[in-house]
Amino acid sequence: MSPEQWTRPEAEGAAGPPAAIAAKPTREQVIAGLRATSEGGADLVQLLTPEGQRVTHPDFDIDVSDAQLRDLYRDMVLVRRADREGNALQRQGQLGIWVPLLGQEAAQIGAGRAMQPQDMAFPSYREHGVAWCRGIDPTEVLGIFRGTDHGSWDPNSMRFHLYTIVIGNQCLNATGYAMGQRFDGKVGDPNGEATVVFFGDGATSQGDVHEAMVWSAVYDAPVVFFCQNNQWAISEPLERQTRVPLYRRASGYGFPGIRVDGNDVLASLAVTKWALDECRQGNGPVLIEAFTYRMDAHTTSDDPTRYRLADEQEAWKLKDPIERLRVHLVREQIADQGFFDGIDAEADELAARLRDYCFNIPEPPPERMFTEVYVEDTRQLAAQREDYLQYLAGFADEAKAGGVR
Known part of the structure; x- marks a missing residue:
């Protein structure tokens, strides 16, 4: 009997799958x-209901x-306002x-506030909320999307890596970093270090993510895989990515997997804190599936109305x-109302500051591509820089002589 017949008992001559084969x-x-209900359930960690x-x-x-509850609310409101302004x-x-x-504010703020100062975070390209929690001003994110820089913060001092555009690649980077934390003896006690890496449900179909989980399991790397399952990998729904809930994949690698209500900031905080503590004490990796929803487009170049129903968004x-x-x-x-009004006013100030900054970002000089790539200058690099600057100067000379033809 072929494996195909095991899944099709109605086929001629098929007696159905053996008892051990599902x-x-x-x-x-x-x-x-794959879907969770608003009421939660045994597999969904929830501490604050939708009501x-x-x-x-x-x-x-x-x-x-x-006070911490008010701070969490402030974080989410300001991050959302910065996102809307962007x-x-x-x-x-x-x-x-x-x-x-x-x-996705609750998932990101909950996870970001669960981190200790010594922990390290590896983002994808959507983790503006985690960046906020690591002390990175939203203005520092704007340059990436304006094309003036690749990220202006120091990953080592901020304990927050630069954004990663290649889908899933940050999981390999995070696993390597976490392996280094273990090899350097920085795990094994409550004050140890841990790493958390953020990615989406679509990234779980990338080989980089699976390779990272294999290596992290083998080496007991102190890394938390934080999957923000927002239901859509651009235009592909979750059911096109997997047949089982994403958190259950962890069992195949030999480490815990947890599904948390990603719209519940308290649950996201509690679960991530527990997972990071497990890692920093040397108990290996953990997978968190934050069950949430992407309320906007994948990026501003995407039109979600072409593949998503309006009533689905209304339900969320x-x-x-x-x-x-x-x-x-x-x-x-x-x-009280005074508190909420104050947060709204602070959000307006943040939006105005972002707008003013964006309109006045200085254009980077062309020679920066030679000065901000390698730590040390080389003879070949200096020659390339000189040739390129002379090439650009030629256009200026033509303009002075009567215009570029």
């Missing part, structure tokens, strides 16, 4: 298994003060492209991460 699930079963009600979890609970600037021609994070709006925390703050009398 039948191939139907498409409907695959989709049902803003605080609930507990037997394994992943956390004590958060009123989107608007691109539409006005000030940025070449923008990668929105709308709807009811799970908005900012609104559910706001409702909780009001219900529990943790914040």
Whole structure:
């Protein structure tokens, strides 16, 4: 009997699969298994319901003060406003492209605030919220999308790597870094180091991600694989990426996998904190699947209305991460209208500052491609720089002589 017949008992002469072989699930079963409900469930860690009600979890609970709750709300509101301003600037021609994070604020802020100062983060190209948590001003992100730099912060001092555009490649970088943390003896106690790497559900179809998980498992690398499952890999839905929930893939590599409500900032904080503590104490890698939704386009060059239904987005709006925390703050009398008005005013100031900065970013000089690549100058590099500058000067000479022909 062929393996194909095992999945098709109705085929002539087929007696069905052996008892030890599971039948191939139907498409409907695959989709049902991949989706989580707003009520949560046994496989979804949730501490704050979409209605803003605080609930507990037997394994992943956390004590958060009123001041910390207000800070988390402030983080999400300011990051969303910076994201919306970046989107608007691109539409006005000030940025070449923008990668929105709308709807994913809770996953990023929760994970970012779970990190200790000594931890290291490896982002993809959408982690504006994690960058915020690592102390990187949003203005430093604008240059990447305006094309004036590749990232202006120091990854070593900020403990936040530069953005990675190649899908999934950051997982290999993070695993190598985490292996170094283990080899250097920086794990094994509560004050040790850990690494967290961020990627999307679409990236899980890339070989780099799987290779990273293999190596991290073999070497017990202290790395948290933080998958922001926003349901869409550009125009491909989750069910085109996998037959099982993404967090279950971890068992195939031999380390824990957890699915968390990615629209719940408290659950994202609690689960990521636990995972990082596991890693820094030497217990190997962890996979977190933050179940969330991309409320905007994949990038500003994408049109999600061509492949996504409007009612799907409307359903997810009811799970908005900012609104559910706001409702909780009001219900529990943790914040008043003055607090919310103050945060809104601060968001307006941030947007104005971003806009002013973007309009006044200086154009980089052409010789920068020679001065900002290699640490040390070489004879060949100096000759190339001189030739290129002479070439550019020739255009200036022609312009002075009456215009470029």
